[in-house]
Amino acid sequence: MCIVSTCLFSFFFFKWRKLYLRPISAHRMIRLPLACLLLTLAATGYGGGDGCVPRDFGQGSVVCECNSTYCDLPGVIKLPPAGQFWSFTTNKAGKRFEKLLEQVQNATTGAALRLSIDSSQKYQKIKGFGGAMTDAAAMNILSLSPGAQDSLLKQYFSPEGAEYSVVRVPMASCDFSSRLYTYADTPGDFQLLNFSLAPEDLKMKIPLLQRAQAMSPRPLSLLASAWSSPAWLKTNGALIGKGTLKGEAGGKEHETWANYYVRFLDEYKKHNLTFWAVTTGNEPTAGLITNYSFQALGFTAEMQRDWVARDLGPAIARSQHAKINILILDDQRALLPHWAKVVLSDIQASRYIHGIGVHWYWDPAIPAEISLSTTHHLFPGYYLFGTEACAGFSPGHHGVKLGCWDRAERYAHDIIEDLNHYVTGWTDWNLVLDLEGGPNWVKNFVDSPIIVNKTSDVFYKQPTFYILVHFSKFLWAESQRVGVSFNTHSDLESCAFIRLDGSTVLVVLNRSSKDVPFEVWDPSVGYIPAVSPARSVLTLVWVTR
Numbered sequence: 001m002c003i004v005s006t007c008l009f010s011f012f013f014f015k016w017r018k019l020y021l022r023p024i025s026a027h028r029m030i031r032l033p034l035a036c037l038l039l040t041l042a043a044t045g046y047g048g049g050d051g052c053v054p055r056d057f058g059q060g061s062v063v064c065e066c067n068s069t070y071c072d073l074p075g076v077i078k079l080p081p082a083g084q085f086w087s088f089t090t091n092k093a094g095k096r097f098e099k100l101l102e103q104v105q106n107a108t109t110g111a112a113l114r115l116s117i118d119s120s121q122k123y124q125k126i127k128g129f130g131g132a133m134t135d136a137a138a139m140n141i142l143s144l145s146p147g148a149q150d151s152l153l154k155q156y157f158s159p160e161g162a163e164y165s166v167v168r169v170p171m172a173s174c175d176f177s178s179r180l181y182t183y184a185d186t187p188g189d190f191q192l193l194n195f196s197l198a199p200e201d202l203k204m205k206i207p208l209l210q211r212a213q214a215m216s217p218r219p220l221s222l223l224a225s226a227w228s229s230p231a232w233l234k235t236n237g238a239l240i241g242k243g244t245l246k247g248e249a250g251g252k253e254h255e256t257w258a259n260y261y262v263r264f265l266d267e268y269k270k271h272n273l274t275f276w277a278v279t280t281g282n283e284p285t286a287g288l289i290t291n292y293s294f295q296a297l298g299f300t301a302e303m304q305r306d307w308v309a310r311d312l313g314p315a316i317a318r319s320q321h322a323k324i325n326i327l328i329l330d331d332q333r334a335l336l337p338h339w340a341k342v343v344l345s346d347i348q349a350s351r352y353i354h355g356i357g358v359h360w361y362w363d364p365a366i367p368a369e370i371s372l373s374t375t376h377h378l379f380p381g382y383y384l385f386g387t388e389a390c391a392g393f394s395p396g397h398h399g400v401k402l403g404c405w406d407r408a409e410r411y412a413h414d415i416i417e418d419l420n421h422y423v424t425g426w427t428d429w430n431l432v433l434d435l436e437g438g439p440n441w442v443k444n445f446v447d448s449p450i451i452v453n454k455t456s457d458v459f460y461k462q463p464t465f466y467i468l469v470h471f472s473k474f475l476w477a478e479s480q481r482v483g484v485s486f487n488t489h490s491d492l493e494s495c496a497f498i499r500l501d502g503s504t505v506l507v508v509l510n511r512s513s514k515d516v517p518f519e520v521w522d523p524s525v526g527y528i529p530a531v532s533p534a535r536s537v538l539t540l541v542w543v544t545r
Helices: 002-020 034-044 135-142 146-157 199-215 252-269 301-317 338-344 368-378 405-419 463-472
Strands: 054-056 062-066 084-091 098-103 114-125 128-132 166-171 221-226 275-279 325-332 355-359 383-388 423-430 432-434 450-453 458-461 480-486 493-498 503-510 516-522 526-532 536-543
Touching: 062 146, 084 463, 114 423, 114 493, 114 503, 128 463, 135 146, 135 199, 135 432, 146 199, 146 450, 146 458, 166 199, 166 252, 166 423, 199 252, 221 252, 252 275, 252 301, 301 325, 301 338, 325 338, 325 383, 338 368, 355 368, 368 383, 368 405, 383 405, 405 423, 405 463, 405 493, 405 503, 423 463, 463 536, 503 516, 503 526, 526 536
Parallel strands: 114 516, 128 166, 128 423, 166 221, 221 275, 275 325, 325 355, 355 383, 383 423, 432 450
Antiparallel strands: 054 062, 062 458, 084 098, 084 536, 114 480, 450 458, 480 493, 493 503, 503 536, 516 526
């Protein structure tokens, strides 16, 4: 009776607040029992029955709280009727993927700013978006109750959720593990007779990947990256620090490391998990740094070229995984185009390679036009793909900031910039972290789109989660980037794509503090009136004639 009376009071109080005063703050709203709060939100229009349950942690915007019985979902998006368009808005002020169905106009709206779509200008096609199933992500998901686990996985992989299509999987341990290990830690085991997957794979990552695949409407594209070879194959005899493979390309150490990749793929296939691609190793330049603090294996571009040409490429080509893609670099885009020139100019190495993986951490160091576009034009037969990104890595800004909008904006800016410079997809780092930003054995804590509070059996969806939804839910595989231009200078950032179903998707980022009215001119449909709210991401979807 106490809860019922509290809910009734809350209903009338919220109704009064909505009519006469500003909305009550999110951090006060959450003090009500969650079930009561949901009834109140539904009754008063704060998010509706499927809306976000907001919590304000004082970081500039809100997170959406979820548990085993309730979590807002983006929902299944159907194509709009002819002559109409969908708009989806997420902003700093608290909107989370707000959906509206609006009318296309036959005549100009008179807006000073016009974005024109040119479908005759065709660029790269999309491969996918996603995140990484690290040991830490798996531990955090499994720390929740079964119902909350399903709720969380549904957010990423179901047709009602973000519809992630790519999952990066570390081969053995990385910094986001609770211990250091590989799959072949027996010294001198060049035949890999003692190769075996770890409990982290068998009890955590594999079962979760199987559950994710069961939820997904299409096969997941799994991407494998290794951080370090077994210590006994390395010059420094350790998983961490400065060290490269012993010997030289074509030698027993290099050959064993290539066969290790094949064995990993073999073992996962036994669990009905096949991989779309492997990278030549996570951040190879890290293993060239003295006293590097966590797992790494050093390669120069020349060393990577020779290992692919003489060992990795042939090993995969003669295995049951011959169709798997090989991505080089898997490191900062600032290393381009040099790295690509060294590796892809070699006829023996280049025949085994399909793409180039890039990380985002040094992106401000070199313009995308110089690194990404130049590389694409030099080697148009090899695609560029974003393999890792996260917030909360900068010195003095480590770890989780619940509700931080600035980090969400940086995600959106980087994705749009990458897409406009020939990148074919973007992979976030850890799918899930805890409140500290781990677990991480070396305490290299960062942020994640979903944060687990295991003591309360709840998880929080960060603004970055919704930013990723604005891309991953709409830019399906084979969507093709097309031209979009502005009739005058604008602070807005945008990218446009045409999907195989004939619809057009336009994503617009507004990092300014003002609402920006504009119209979209698409010759095939007409004029689309829109407003880009201050500090927001807006996705528009319409069907071409």
